[in-house]
Amino acid sequence: MAKRAKTIITCAITGAIHTPTMSDALPYTATDIAQQAEDAAKAGAAILHLHARRPHDGGVSIDPDHFAAFLPRIKQATNAVINISTGGSLQNTIEERLAPARRFSPEMCSLNMGSMNFSFHPLAKRYETWKFDWEKAYVENSDSFIFRNTFRDIATVAKALGDEHSVKFEHECYDVGHLYNLKFCMDTGLFKAPIFIQFIFGILGGIGPELDNLVFMKRTADRLFGDDYQWSVLGAGGAQIPLATSASQLGGNVRVGLEDSLFISRGKLAESNAQQVAKIRRIVEDLGCQIATPDEARDMLQLKGADRVAF
Ligand code: KMH
Ligand code: ZN
Numbered sequence: 273m274a275k276r277a278k279t280i281i282t283c284a285i286t287g288a289i290h291t292p293t294m295s296d297a298l299p300y301t302a303t304d305i306a307q308q309a310e311d312a313a314k315a316g317a318a319i320l321h322l323h324a325r326r327p328h329d330g331g332v333s334i335d336p337d338h339f340a341a342f343l344p345r346i347k348q349a350t351n352a353v354i355n356i357s358t359g360g361s362l363q364n365t366i367e368e369r370l371a372p373a374r375r376f377s378p379e380m381c382s383l384n385m386g387s388m389n390f391s392f393h394p395l396a397k398r399y400e401t402w403k404f405d406w407e408k409a410y411v412e413n414s415d416s417f418i419f420r421n422t423f424r425d426i427a428t429v430a431k432a433l434g435d436e437h438s439v440k441f442e443h444e445c446y447d448v449g450h451l452y453n454l455k456f457c458m459d460t461g462l463f464k465a466p467i468f469i470q471f472i473f474g475i476l477g478g479i480g481p482e483l484d485n486l487v488f489m490k491r492t493a494d495r496l497f498g499d500d501y502q503w504s505v506l507g508a509g510g511a512q513i514p515l516a517t518s519a520s521q522l523g524g525n526v527r528v529g530l531e532d533s534l535f536i537s538r539g540k541l542a543e544s545n546a547q548q549v550a551k552i553r554r555i556v557e558d559l560g561c562q563i564a565t566p567d568e569a570r571d572m573l574q575l576k577g578a579d580r581v582a583f
Contacts, residue, residue, distance in 0.1 A: 289532075
């Protein structure tokens with residue numbers, strides 16, 4: 273029997289969906305983002321997917337200076353692969369969204385593979401009072417968000433980061449059409465194998481979090497990419513741990529973190545990113561798989577190496 277590859281755990285530390293009112297655990301100061309990232313890496317995350325936040329009120333930020341306040345600290349404290357988001361606040365231009373990765377030249381970046389509705393406005397109904405002024409309108413207005421990722425945007429990111437900085441992408445695919453977008457881009461030479469696909473389930477605007485959909489996405493990717501890809505699963509909210517568990521059993525990698533879910537179990541808020549990493553690690557190991565170290569993840573994804581980043 274072929275030797276099973278190890279499971280890469282990605283942890284997405286803070287993101288652009290949740291707001292400080294929703295959980296005291298959601299980090300937004302540089303110190304808290306760095307500490308939670310370090311703890312998540314110690315718990316077993318090989319890759320840290322990072323957004324920045326405004327330190328005074330937790331607002332979503334793409335200001336490179338806000339990244340500068342935590343990236344070197346994380347690099348000093350861990351060997352984890354740093355993955356910088358190019359999603360931004362879901363509302364920025366592609367040039368704005370590129371700025372942090374252009375400056376810091378990380379080993380990895382997210383790259384969203386299609387334009388879509390991307391909404392979390394139903395969350396607003398759960399809260400009567402809010403910690404900060406911006407939060408309520410941001411969450412409510414997400415019902416008008418179009419997350420723009422045109423073919424030209426994708427090509428711009430591929431050139432600016434892939435060609436010029438040897439960045440490897442976490443190709444975020446929220447629906448089956450995004451796999452075909454990715455295949456088209458591969459056929460036109462934008463990306464080289466092995467690609468790393470993040471199958472995303474449960475975002476309002478994307479495919480739902482049913483196991484059938486995971487199998488369908490995986491089968492479609494197998495057909496389109498053959499052996500030339502690595503894959504991982506991100507389930508939003510309550511789907512996070514169940515879908516990650518299924519993914520690891522099907523030979524895939526997993527993503528957890530407070531960006532995607534604030535919970536550790538049904539109705540119970542997570543205390544930290546590290547708690548979610550520890551939980552999925554325990555499950556993956558109990559079910560007979562081994563987790564990948566950061567260097568093993570570098571090998572599996574053919575990354576350029578931590579010595580070639582600019583922070
Ligand atoms: N929060 C995820 C569902 C990005 O950073 O580019 C999407 C995401 C996008 O991670
Ligand atoms: Zn993200």
